[in-house]
Amino acid sequence: MNTRQLHSLGLAAPNTSARPHDFPPDPNQSPIEDGGPHEYGGTRPEHERSQSPQRARRELVDHSPRTIDLAAVADISFGRSPVAEPTERPQTVPREALDQLAACFTAAEAVMDRMLANLRQERVLVLAGMPDTGKSSAALMLLHRLGVATVRCLAPDTVPGALAEQLPRAETLAARPTGYILSDLTAPTGLPLREIHLATARDRLRDQDAYLVITVTPTAVLDGVPTVEWQPPPAGEVLASHLRATTGEETASELLALPCVNDFLAQSRSMSEVAAFAQLLGRHLGQEVPEEAVRRLSPTALEDQVQSWFTAENTSYSLGDRAFLIALAVFDGGPLAVAAELGDSLLRLLQNTEDPTCTKGMPVFGSHIGERLARVRAREYDGYEHTAWGPVRQRMAAFEDERTPSALLHEVWTGHPSSRPALVHWLYRLAADGRPLVRTRAAATVAMISRADLPSAMALMIEPWATSGSARHRLAAVGSLAFAHFVGTPHVWRIIDTWRVCDDPRLRWSAVRLQGLLGPMRPERALAGLRDALRSYTAVDPSAPETEATHALAESVELLLTSPAADRILSDLRRTLNNDQPARSITLTGFLRACRHTEDEDPHGAPLVLAWFARALAEDSEAAQGIPALWRAALADSRVSQEALEVLRDWVLIADRSASSERALTELLPTLISTESDARRLSHLLRTIPAEGGARPPVTAQRLLTALHFR
Structure with missing residues (x-):
C-alpha cells in the first residue's frame, strides 16, 4: 500500500485542512473573545488528532446522558466481543401483549368497523396519522378483531419493492390466519410505496389467508396508494380506558376526579404520555406515590416549573x-x-x-x-x-x-427564541472542546433540540457542523443524528440517504459514518446504503477506492463487524465479496481493521474477531466458515496481503500471552491454507516472527507451526 493509503486508513474523518475553519458569527455580529484555550480543552480544531471510529463510538456511549442509554437503546457493542443478534424476522407480537392492549384500547367503533370491512376485502390497509397518536395500536387491534392466530411485525425499513417477499409463503405457516403489521414505513425518497407493491403483496396474503396493516406518517413517500386517515380518540377517553382496565369502573372514576387529572388533561397529550400517566395514577392507588407527588410528577407540573x-x-x-x-x-x-x-x-x-x-x-x-x-x-x-x-x-x-x-x-x-444565537454559538464551542464528555453532551443536546425542532437544528447546527473544516465538529454532527435517532426524531435515515449521494464529500463521509453507527439495528439497510454510496463514488471517479470517502466506507464495515449484528453482516459480506473490485477492497480493508481490535481496546487483550471465531466453532455457526473465508481472500489479495500478515503476526504475539487465543489460532490457521503457496507463506511468518523486544521467535509460534503441518 502507498503512503497515502496507509495514512488515510488511520483517519477518522476527511482532511481537516481542505477548508479553513472559522467560528460562526457571534449572536449579535460583534467580536467575542474566545475566552482562551480553556474553552477548547486547550486544543484548537486545526490541531486535532485523528480519532478511530471505535474510540468515537465508545465516547458516545461513555458520556451519553442518563436519559439516552445508548448501549441499551441501540443494543450495540462498543469495543467488546461481538454477540450474535437474534435473526428471527419478522418478530411475533406476544398474545399476552395483544390481550392487554385489547383490554384498554378505545376508539370510535364506527371508524373501526369501516376499517375492518376494508381490511377484510382488500387484505391490505394503509393507515396514515401523526406519530404517537395510537395508530399502531389501532393496527394491532384491527388484526386482533379479525381473529388472526399470530401477528408478525415487518421491519420499518422494508423496501417497497420487496414487500411481498417479507411475507412467508402459505406452506411455511403453522398457524392461520396470520396478521402482519408494518409500523411507520420509512421508504427512501426514490423508492415510494406504489399500488403495484400492494397488489403483489395482496396476492400472497390471499394465498395464505393473511392480512397486512401498514402505518405511515403524513410525510411518507407514497405513489397512488389509498390511505385511511387515523384520528386518535380524546386523551380523556384513553386515560379512562386504561384506568378501567387496571382498577375497575368505580376506582377509575375516583382517580379521574383527582384535581391533578384535570390539570393533566387541560393540555394536548400524546398517547404515550397518557399511558405513562395512567401507570403513575395506578402507583398512587397502590400508595406508592402520594397525590402531591402525582401532581408534581405530571408533565403539566414539570412544564409549569420549567417555564x-x-x-x-x-x-x-x-x-x-x-x-x-x-x-x-x-x-x-x-x-x-x-x-x-x-x-x-x-x-x-x-x-x-x-x-x-x-x-x-x-x-x-x-x-x-x-x-x-x-x-x-x-x-x-x-x-x-x-x-x-x-x-x-x-x-x-x-x-x-x-x-x-x-x-x-x-x-x-x-x-425563548432570542436565546438561540447564543446557544448555537455555545454549542459550537462545546462540540470543539478537547474533553470527550463535553463534545458528546453537545451532540446529545442538539439531538434533544432536533426532536422538538428538526428543521432549525439541521440548519443552524447539524449541517454546518457536518460541513465544517473541523473533524470534531463533523463527529459531533454524526453523534447528534445518532442520538436523534435513539430519542425518536423522525427522518434520520432519510437524511442519511440524502447526504450519502450529495456533492459535498464531508456530508457523504458523515452519512457513511452514521450508517456504521446505526447499522447494527438495521444491518441490511446499512449495507445496502454503503454499497449504493460506493457505486455513486466509483461512477463519478474510477479511482474512488483511493479516496477518503471510501476509507470511511471501510471504517463503517469495521464498526459493523464489531457489533451484535456481526454474524448477519459477515454473511452478507461473504456473499457479495466478489461482486466487484471496489466492494471487495473495502470489505477486506474493513475486515482487517476489525481484526485489529481487542477486548476493551487493551493491547494485550484477546482479538475480538479471533474470540468470535472460537465461539462460532463451539456453536457450529456460519461465522466458523465466514471468518476464514475473508482471511483467505485478504491473504490472496496483493493490495492488502501485507497488512493481513501484520495482523496475523500481532495475533501470534497476543497468543503468546493468552492460552485461549493460542487455541483459537491453532484451529484457524489450517483453515487459511487452500494452496501450497498459502502454506509456505504462513510457515515463513511463524518461523521468522520476532518476539516482543527483539528476542528469538516466541515458543507459541513453534507450536502453531507444528499444528499447521500436522492438520
Whole structure:
C-alpha cells in the first residue's frame, strides 16, 4: 500500500485542512473573545488528532446522558466481543401483549368497523396519522378483531419493492390466519410505496389467508396508494380506558376526579404520555406515590416549573442562574465543575445578546453551590467519570426528575427564541472542546433540540457542523443524528440517504459514518446504503477506492463487524465479496481493521474477531466458515496481503500471552491454507516472527507451526 493509503486508513474523518475553519458569527455580529484555550480543552480544531471510529463510538456511549442509554437503546457493542443478534424476522407480537392492549384500547367503533370491512376485502390497509397518536395500536387491534392466530411485525425499513417477499409463503405457516403489521414505513425518497407493491403483496396474503396493516406518517413517500386517515380518540377517553382496565369502573372514576387529572388533561397529550400517566395514577392507588407527588410528577407540573424559571416576571433568577440551569440540563448527571464552568461561558454569550456593548464581568465567587442546586431541584453526589485512563471520581450533579433536562431545553429553544444565537454559538464551542464528555453532551443536546425542532437544528447546527473544516465538529454532527435517532426524531435515515449521494464529500463521509453507527439495528439497510454510496463514488471517479470517502466506507464495515449484528453482516459480506473490485477492497480493508481490535481496546487483550471465531466453532455457526473465508481472500489479495500478515503476526504475539487465543489460532490457521503457496507463506511468518523486544521467535509460534503441518 502507498503512503497515502496507509495514512488515510488511520483517519477518522476527511482532511481537516481542505477548508479553513472559522467560528460562526457571534449572536449579535460583534467580536467575542474566545475566552482562551480553556474553552477548547486547550486544543484548537486545526490541531486535532485523528480519532478511530471505535474510540468515537465508545465516547458516545461513555458520556451519553442518563436519559439516552445508548448501549441499551441501540443494543450495540462498543469495543467488546461481538454477540450474535437474534435473526428471527419478522418478530411475533406476544398474545399476552395483544390481550392487554385489547383490554384498554378505545376508539370510535364506527371508524373501526369501516376499517375492518376494508381490511377484510382488500387484505391490505394503509393507515396514515401523526406519530404517537395510537395508530399502531389501532393496527394491532384491527388484526386482533379479525381473529388472526399470530401477528408478525415487518421491519420499518422494508423496501417497497420487496414487500411481498417479507411475507412467508402459505406452506411455511403453522398457524392461520396470520396478521402482519408494518409500523411507520420509512421508504427512501426514490423508492415510494406504489399500488403495484400492494397488489403483489395482496396476492400472497390471499394465498395464505393473511392480512397486512401498514402505518405511515403524513410525510411518507407514497405513489397512488389509498390511505385511511387515523384520528386518535380524546386523551380523556384513553386515560379512562386504561384506568378501567387496571382498577375497575368505580376506582377509575375516583382517580379521574383527582384535581391533578384535570390539570393533566387541560393540555394536548400524546398517547404515550397518557399511558405513562395512567401507570403513575395506578402507583398512587397502590400508595406508592402520594397525590402531591402525582401532581408534581405530571408533565403539566414539570412544564409549569420549567417555564417559571425563564419568565421575565420571575426576578428571583438572574441571567447567571439561567445560564447555569441550561448548562446543568446539558451536563445532567455529569461533573458539577464542568456544568458551572461552561455555564459561565454561556452567560458571557447571553450577556452579549442582551447588551452587545456590555463590558460587565461575572462574579468569581457566588452563592453556595448546594443552595443553587436545591433551588432548581437538583442534587449533588459522588460518582465516576469515564476517561481515556479509566474511571475518575468526581462530584456530580443531576436533576431530581430525569425529565427536567429535556423539558428545559425544549422550553428554552422553542419558548425563548432570542436565546438561540447564543446557544448555537455555545454549542459550537462545546462540540470543539478537547474533553470527550463535553463534545458528546453537545451532540446529545442538539439531538434533544432536533426532536422538538428538526428543521432549525439541521440548519443552524447539524449541517454546518457536518460541513465544517473541523473533524470534531463533523463527529459531533454524526453523534447528534445518532442520538436523534435513539430519542425518536423522525427522518434520520432519510437524511442519511440524502447526504450519502450529495456533492459535498464531508456530508457523504458523515452519512457513511452514521450508517456504521446505526447499522447494527438495521444491518441490511446499512449495507445496502454503503454499497449504493460506493457505486455513486466509483461512477463519478474510477479511482474512488483511493479516496477518503471510501476509507470511511471501510471504517463503517469495521464498526459493523464489531457489533451484535456481526454474524448477519459477515454473511452478507461473504456473499457479495466478489461482486466487484471496489466492494471487495473495502470489505477486506474493513475486515482487517476489525481484526485489529481487542477486548476493551487493551493491547494485550484477546482479538475480538479471533474470540468470535472460537465461539462460532463451539456453536457450529456460519461465522466458523465466514471468518476464514475473508482471511483467505485478504491473504490472496496483493493490495492488502501485507497488512493481513501484520495482523496475523500481532495475533501470534497476543497468543503468546493468552492460552485461549493460542487455541483459537491453532484451529484457524489450517483453515487459511487452500494452496501450497498459502502454506509456505504462513510457515515463513511463524518461523521468522520476532518476539516482543527483539528476542528469538516466541515458543507459541513453534507450536502453531507444528499444528499447521500436522492438520
